[in-house]
Amino acid sequence: MAAAQDPLRVGVLGCADIAWRRTLPAMAACPDIEVAAVASRDEAKARRFAAAFGDPRVLGYEELLASRDIDAVYIPLPAMFHADWVAKALRAGKHVLAEKPLTGDAKSADELLALAESRGLVLLENVVFPHHSQHVRVRQMLADGAVGDLRDFTSVFTIPPLSDENMRYRPDIGGGALLDMGVYPIRAALYYLGPALEVLHAVLRVRARTGAVVSGRILACTPGGVTADLVFGMEHSYRTSCAFAGSSGLLRLDRAFTPPPSLQPVLHIERQDHREEITLPMDDQFGNIVRYFANAVLTGSNMLDQSAVSRRQARLIDDVERLAIRIEVP
Structure with a gap:
């Protein structure tokens, strides 16, 4: 070595x-x-x-x-x-x-x-x-009360349809949209809400001819009642975002998962009589x-902390598979 x-x-x-x-x-x-x-x-x-x-x-x-x-x-x-x-x-x-x-x-x-x-x-x-500094900044702002007490978390990662030959449409190879895109909002929920998060319900849209999950929506919740609405898929417009709704405001982060190193992320904060945009420094997450x-x-x-998060993420994905209603689509 x-x-x-x-x-x-x-x-x-x-x-x-x-x-x-x-x-x-x-x-x-x-x-x-x-x-x-x-x-x-x-x-x-x-x-x-x-x-x-x-x-x-x-x-x-x-x-x-x-x-x-x-x-x-x-x-x-x-x-x-x-x-x-x-x-x-x-x-x-x-x-x-x-x-x-x-x-x-x-x-x-x-x-x-x-x-x-x-x-x-x-x-x-x-x-x-999680290795991009924008998420460190958002977590600190939430801890400092930027939106008051957090009530709801929403995270989305969707992309447009791919060619039929793409390996993501092969459950035996690429695993489908839950494993490819769903990982992002699930991991974001763990990052912001903690490991006690539990899946309550889910809907998976499954391509009838291949059995591949092409999109889905997950409802999860913390023991304290903060809800997580997690959306993913490969039959949409391109979206990668996180939003935090609290007792006194809303914070939104676009390009939450895929910011290039040249991008300066922008945080959007809304309160009853206040609108603010905060431009953050560029960072290279890769x-x-x-x-x-x-x-x-x-x-x-x-590496025990990193391993624990990967273990919890994998269990949440298993829970989605177990609890989800599956709807066949062409």
């Missing part, structure tokens, strides 16, 4: 779009990380990735995991392939940064996190948005999370 003063040598297991557009550019810019190898079932694609990110070695999946000079693995494979390859990487002694969701169900998520803990390895689910991952590995940081 790399010494603390050396960069973390990362192998990339899969050449997904999110890796190309966001995570690998962030890794390439991070002085604590060296992209050391790339693996893909499509060798031409792997070589294209390698050429764009410093010409690391191009290896097969198993060869990459067996490489003794690879310290950690980034896994941007489709959701339903995560459990198998994350387990293989951990058993090979590699730290793992895995795209969200960590797995498709709570049981396998528990097993992977327990495996990582038993071997002293970092396993981090790549949920990026850069932040890859630095966080590298630091956790290189310093041996305790």
Whole structure:
């Protein structure tokens, strides 16, 4: 394994779009990380990735995991392939940064996190948005009474329809909209409302010919009665937002989940006789999370808090699946 003063040598297991557009550019810019190898079932694609990110070695999946000079693995494979390859990487002694969701169900998520803990390895689910400073600012404003006592939380992540061939429409590969988009508002609710959040009810729209969840709505609640209305899907206009309604005001954050590094987020605050917009600093959430991952590995940081959130998120997703009314759509 790399010494603390050396960069973390990362192998990339899969050449997904999110890796190309966001995570690998962030890794390439991070002085604590060296992209050391790339693996893909499509060798031409792997070589294209390698050429764009410093010409690391191009290896097969198993060869990459067996490489003794690879310290950690980034896994941007489709959701339903995560459990198998994350387990293989951990058993090979590699730290793992895995795209969200960590797995498709709570049981396998528990097993992977327990495996990582038993071997002293970092396993981090790549949920990026909590690492943007806009959310730290919003949480502090809520604690300072910006809207009074919080009553209701609303979060939305929806995108327009994709091509029929997109892997998100394959429940056995991409897992559908609940796992792909629903993770965001669920994680946001946990971030702002805490781990005691419980799912009360849900509606899932399911494509009849494939069985894929294409959208849904979740009603959840804290023990103190703060409600969470969580909307997700891939048959809508593009929306990524969080809103907080309190006893004395409303706070709204647009581009809650996908702000590019060049964007200055804007908070909207409304009270009875007051309207205000607060422009926040730009921030690079992907850069932040890859630095966080590298630091956790290189310093041996305790990951129990992050693991607990991933476990709770996975259980809430299981609860949605269990409680939801399913409506078939064309």
